[in-house]
Amino acid sequence: MKPISRRRFLKLGAGTSLVLGVYLTGCANESLLQAIPTPPPPAPAPIPSPVPSPAAAAPTAPPMPAPSAPAPTPAPTGPAFAPSAWLAIDTNGVATITVGKPDMGQGVRTALAMLLAEELELDWQNVRVEQAPADRRFGNQMVAGSASMRQLYGPLRQAGASALAMLLAAAAQQLQVDAASLKAEKGIISHAASGRSLRYGELVPVARTLPVPASAPLKAAEHFRLIGKPTPRVDNAAVATGQAIYGMDVRLPTMRYAVVARPPSFGSQVASFNADSAKAVPGVTDVVQIGSGVAVVASNTWAAFKGREALQITWQAGPYGQLDSAAIAESLRAGVSEPAAASAAQLVEASYDLPYLAHAPMEPMNCVADVRADSCELWVGTQSPGGAQAAAARMLGLPAERVTVNVTLLGGGFGRRADTDFVEEAVAISQAVGAPVKLVWSRADDMQHGSFRPISHHRLRGGLDGQGNVVAWSHRIATPGIGGMGGQMAASNARLPYSIRADVDAATVPQPVPTWFWRAVFSSQNGFVNESFLDELAAAANRDPFTVRRDLAQSPRLRTVLELAAEKAGWGAALPAGQGRGIAAHVEYGSFAAVVAEVRVDGGAVRVQRVVVAVDCGVAVNPLSIAAQVEGCVADGVSTTLKSAITIAGGQVQQTSFADYGWLRIGEMPVVETHLVPSSEEPGGIGELVYPAVPPALANAIFAASDRRVRRLPVRAEDL
Amino acid sequence: MLQLTINGASQTVDAPPDMPLLWALRDILGLTGTKYGCGVGVCGACTLHLDGVAVRSCQLPLSAAVGKTITTIEGLATNGELHPLQQAWIEADVPQCGYCQVGQLMSAAALLAKTARPSDAEIDAAMNDNICRCGTYQRIRVAIKQAADATEARR
Structure with missing residues (x-):
């Protein structure tokens, strides 16, 4: 059979679906995708009204419309101005920002592009975002550890500022004026004194011959037009029309x-x-x-x-054909060591168990x-x-x-x-x-043959003095760990953001079940354990769980988010019988979060009604995306507290789909309120930040509602 | 050879009659908007409309689709105009990873076609079998109500 030529394939594809190309036009290497013209997505109408934000309290400014593909323009008349791997402006003034970090829903294609567009004074409506292939010029392209914004906030702004300096120099040359007398706005450089202006596209032939400056001044935060503005994802239209390519x-x-x-x-x-x-x-x-x-x-x-x-x-x-969850649990209990002895007026002891979890992304x-x-x-x-x-x-x-x-x-x-x-x-x-x-991979392949958030068993012993102050904290962990990185990684991550001297150690108990990094990694376990046990100590001391945390908070930023979450949630206000509030916090990735959850416990069932989250993640580049990550962490937290676990029988994973790996449905989603602390600190991470505080906030709320302490996840009816 | 009516056009498909519609759309006809999520009808990613009713295309053999009207996400916009739900999805910034959203939209469109102003309980019931692993449910609810409002305002 005669192979279908590339051109023929494109024709075939175009009739039925807009195959490829929407996302991948930026492929630097010879590829099929490069040959396919970008189809214009159905242009979304301008967005007239503020997003009816799901109680995302932070957004203070009207949202920025998402950029759409620019109207067809004549072919560029010469090479583009491309001072860095991230940017190309063609002679028509179309700016293409190529993002090196993959987008798995965290919104980097939008937020990272905003950084460069901000400093370059681009018209956001005219920005095209493309996805880089693997390419060393983009540095570390891995998306993990909630690190993208922390890694690129400086470099992408600098890239935009340098490019702007070059365009200003080109304009100064062309207009025969001092660059300092020029102003850039929305892709146009203007000279106020003479009333003349030049579009970026007109400056491309000159700008591209100029040297890239080693550095250029960055904008002061008060002049930001994009950073801090709630900005819908650049991919929304493609997703909503089924044209997005996974x-x-x-x-x-x-x-x-x-x-x-x-x-x-x-x-x-x-x-x-x-x-x-x-x-x-x-x-x-x-x-x-x-x-x-x-x-x-x-x-x-x-x-x-x-x-x-x-x-x-x-x-x-x-x-391992006989391996099952009971045997794994037994080996963890046998492998955990004894928490340190403590002399204190009152001792509190508890042990906690967390299961294997599957990542189960919607796309296998x-x-x-x-x-x-x-x-x-x-x-x-x-x-x-x-x-x-x-x-x-x-x-x-x-x-x-x-x-x-x-x-x-x-x-x-x-x-x-x-x-x-x-x-x-x-x-x-x-x-x-x-x-x-x-x-x-089928869904069952994905559930059974993937790699899982490791199981863990925790023993804690805490001591209170006569006044109810925490004077001892010993935490022992047993876990298979992740790959070659055993329990010590779990132990090193179990630090507390409070003024409590914690003694932590971990034993590695190897298991044949493959393990891997799961949202928030070991904080997904330690967050639950630490914030649950602190609640147990507060209860033993007969102290308020919020004030205990506030008074022990090491960082003023942690104290602020605790106070904000408590205030917005109405901490201390009475609730009907059977309902309760719980609080928990998490500090990691250069960011701070506090969560207050409200639950109703009724006949062995838990209903999560409302979750209030306060976040300080430094400069909030895209508040709309930050709120989305908070909502996602809450959904994960509710799911893994109430529904989800991977179990082992006969040497294999028992779950095969969302029928038996329970996951949150729309009717189970609580109202989530996100409150951002205004900040001029460098951006911190957000994708994983809130997750570790959600399960303990829920468990602490269950305790407040029912007097039953949850020490293993997911919650079983018999534990209530 | 099977004859199907997809988004208003007649299409011939060379595939066995027991092949689920999902795979004929994606692998043979190149309509990849409809997503594969579980293959066992429990996640909703593959939702499309069969004679206006939201169905799981991973569970629908081609033989059961013959003679019926099939609407996929590629056919949800009409006359070059986005469906009010698509518009609302974009404005309310619903998607995170976006993979489930086609199925969510098709379930929501079937709901609005039947119930112009759904209550929260009606939304919960109609959308219960569409899983979003990213946790966009709150925004989905907002967007459905926004689309219902927009549709009513247009009448």
Whole structure:
């Protein structure tokens, strides 16, 4: 059969759907995507009214309309002005900001672009945002540790300021005036004295010949037009029209679809397999063994699934076929050490248990790989473009620059997509069959064969003096840890943001269940344990949980968020019987959060009614996105407190979908109120900040409502 | 060969009749707006309209779609104008990762077609089987009400 030419493919694609291109036009390397013209998305009408913000209290200014693709303009007349990898302005004045960090829902494509646009005085309506492939020029592209804004707040503003300095110098040259007499606004440089002005596009031919200054003055915060303005995501229109392209949506000519049959228990391996019945399924083209199992390759995803069902594999029983959750829990209890002895007027002891959790992003793992003789190209929603590139290069014995990684939107990440297992599978399969392949994980594959937030067991002993002051705090952890990073990582993360001398140690209790970074990593456990135990100590001392925290807060910024959350939540006001308020806080990533939750406990059921969150994350670049991250952390917190756990039986994960891995539904979502502390401090992280404080705030509220102390998650009816 | 009516156009699909509509749309017809989330009808990511009713396309064999009117997200906007829900989704800044939002929109559109001004309880019932892993539910509720208001104002 004659292969479909690229051009032909584009024509085919255009009729039915706007294939690719919306997000990926910035691919620097030769790729299919580059050839596809960006289709103009249905232009959203200007947004006339302020966003009916879901009680996000912080936004103080009307929202900025999202940029839409500019109207078709004539072809540029010459090379663009591109003083850094992040920016290109063409002779028509169209500014393209290329974001190096992948977007998994945290909103970096919008917020990072705002930084450069701010300093460059761009018209936000005229900004195009593109996604960088893996490319060293963008520095560390990994999205993890709530670090993007902290890493790039300075560099992206500097890039914008430097570019502006060059445009001003070009304008000064062209107008024969002093650059200091010029003013830039919305993509136009004007000279007030003479009334003359030049558009950025007109300055491109001169500006691009000027040297990039080592530094340029940054704007003072009081002159910000974009930073601090609630700004809807640049991708909203594409998402709402179904044109946004995730890894799962990438389609290449001659591409085939692959699924992998993986072992039925941890440590089990393929002994032998018979591919005949799989190959008898119409559409199945290949059955190949790879490191993780047996791959079935077909002309569409459905045929690949059917082929996998038909495949006959004999598995070599692994050593963990009998492993179950009870045995794991027992080994953690046996492995934890005794908290330190304390002499105090009153001792309080408690132990806590947290389960394995799946990341379960809505988009199951997938990767498109095209392995050729001396190169490889990937299309993947990854949190780690460089990691994906390095993994493929290592497998294929290629230098990294021969591996192109096109980064799509991510249908959720939560840490999972920082791993490269699914990338390696796709590369192995494409190499084996000699064709471009889209590897697809089913939801059950994702639930059962992913890597999980580690389980942990905690023992604590605290002491109070005669006045009810906390004078001793000993915390012992047992956990398998993450990869080679065992319990010590959990211990080093268990510090308290309070004036309490904490003695913390951890034991590593290895388990065969794969573990990985999950939103907030070990703070997801330690936050619950610390803030629950502090509540237990406050109760034992007969003190108010809010005032205890306020008085012990080490940082004035922590004290402020505690006071703000308490005030907004009406801390201390009476609630009907069966209802209660709980408070908790978290300090990490250079940011501060306090959470007050209101719950109703009724006949063994918990209803979360309202969650008030106060955040100080320094300069709030995009308050609308910050509130979204807060809402997401609350949703995760309610889910993992009330519903979600991964359990093990017969050496494998028992859950296979959202039918048995419970997750929050719309009717269970509490009202979330986000209050931001105005700040001129450098931005801190926000994506993970609030999560660790939500489960303890809920558990403490359950205690206030019912006198029952929650010491294991998720909450069981019998614990209420 | 099966004959389907998708977004007002007749389409011929060369696929087995037991193939779920989801995979025919995505892999054969190139309509990737409809998302794969679970394949077992419990997450709602693949929601589209069959004769105006919100259904899970991962559970719908092609044979059951023949002769019916199929509307996907690609057909939700009409005459080049966004559906009021799409407009509201953009303005209320609903999406985070965005992957579930197509399914959310299709469920919400079926709701509004039947119930012009849904109550909170009606929204909860209609949207219960659409999971958002990012936690955008609060904004989804705001956007549905905003779209209902906009639709009424236009009448």
